[in-house]
Amino acid sequence: MIGAPVFIDRISKAYGSQTAVSDVTLDIPAGEFLSILGPSGSGKTTLLTMIAGFESPSAGRLVIGGRDVTAVSPDRRNIGMVFQRYALFPHLTVAENIAFPLKMRGIGKDLRAERVKRALDLVQLPDYARRYPHELSGGQQQRVAVARAIVFEPPVLLMDEPLGALDKKLRESMQIEIKQLQQRLGATVIYVTHDQEEALTMSDRIAVMAKGKIAQLGSPADIYRNPQTAFVADFIGKMNFLRGEFLGETAGSQAIKLDENVVFHTPSAVSGYDGAARIGGRVRLALRPERLGLAARGAGGKNALPGRIETSVFAGSFDLHLVRADFGSHDILQVQTPADGMQAPFVKGTLVDVVAEQDGLRLFADVEA
Ligand SMILES: Nc1ncnc2c1ncn2[C@@H]1O[C@H](COP(=O)(O)OP(=O)(O)O)[C@@H](O)[C@H]1O
Ligand SMILES: [Mg+2]
Known part of the structure; x- marks a missing residue:
């Protein structure tokens, strides 16, 4: 054939x-x-x-x-x-x-x-x-x-x-x-x-x-x-979305205000969002759960997203953490980390920083809003 x-x-x-x-x-x-x-x-x-x-x-x-x-x-x-x-x-x-x-x-x-x-x-x-x-x-x-x-x-x-x-x-x-x-x-x-x-x-x-x-x-x-x-x-794979305001772009970095205290930066090259003329526009930041990691609160660096653990479970080939954002509308973020036994199990309420890999991000205009 x-x-x-x-x-x-x-x-x-x-x-x-x-x-x-x-x-x-x-x-x-x-x-x-x-x-x-x-x-x-x-x-x-x-x-x-x-x-x-x-x-x-x-x-x-x-x-x-x-x-x-x-x-x-x-x-x-x-x-x-x-x-x-x-x-x-x-x-x-x-x-x-x-x-x-x-x-x-x-x-x-x-x-x-x-x-x-x-x-x-x-x-x-x-x-x-x-x-x-x-x-x-x-x-x-x-x-x-x-x-x-x-x-x-x-x-x-x-x-x-x-x-x-x-x-x-x-x-x-x-x-x-x-x-x-x-x-x-x-x-x-x-x-x-x-x-x-x-x-x-x-x-x-x-x-x-x-x-x-x-x-x-x-x-x-x-x-x-x-x-x-x-x-x-x-539609494809699991995705976290955070809503924010597009503040602008400088030196290859786009700034997104997630609330009064949290401004997140994405590299322009990977974001896929053409924001040049849209300062002040509503955007959705998309983050894959497997491209996120966890650090102790304050240890996640400048671009970390503060949150607290809701649940932390063993899911076979990975650990799944549900983290309540300590900003914006306090959405739940899904974070997947490799189940290699290196990560301590987190108890509910633990304060953490969610850290995003810089090439695992997308930014979209918030058309539905
Ligand atoms: N024979 C038909 N008469 C009228 N509407 C139809 C007919 N077949 C499909 N549709 C409509 O066309 C749209 C697409 O249907 P369909 O091709 O079956 O979608 P999918 O296979 O992706 O579920 C739907 O809104 C459906 O109601
Ligand atoms: Mg069908």
């Missing part, structure tokens, strides 16, 4: 007066694993359904493998799909389910049997050919759905929250299986999820969707480290 490039060219979809997808452009190279990530209602399924051909766009066009398929029916697009609503046929065995797309394509019995066997091996269910869907667990059914989607070696594979119904452990092992499968097959995969961890671990690139539009497109690391908006920063 060889992947095909997919070009989504200024596609929109309106249902009556409501716009579900608004002017989306995505240029997806052959063999890429692209995730479409966004909250419920952001237009992910609508976009995927248009790529599959079950809905036609109100505007724009779709090019797959260099061919304009905007007006081509779904069965002629040669796309594999795992959609929630596109369930297994309950009255067919596992083998018959997987053979179905081959039968539709007029592939002979012997070749069918061979391909079904190979697909079952790939999803690691070699002994389940004769079972019926109701005799399988949820995870096994999903694997059969994946086998059915890949059995005809489609150059493009669409998946809409295929692991949504599974428990965490199974979901994580299926994520690895799907990713490995895709790498082995070379297919172009467009994968819809609302689970940011899933998108971060599986994707070559992530398109974050909000309100029918692409909010940001980039590699997982890029989106995590350089979110372009507060929405993306908040």
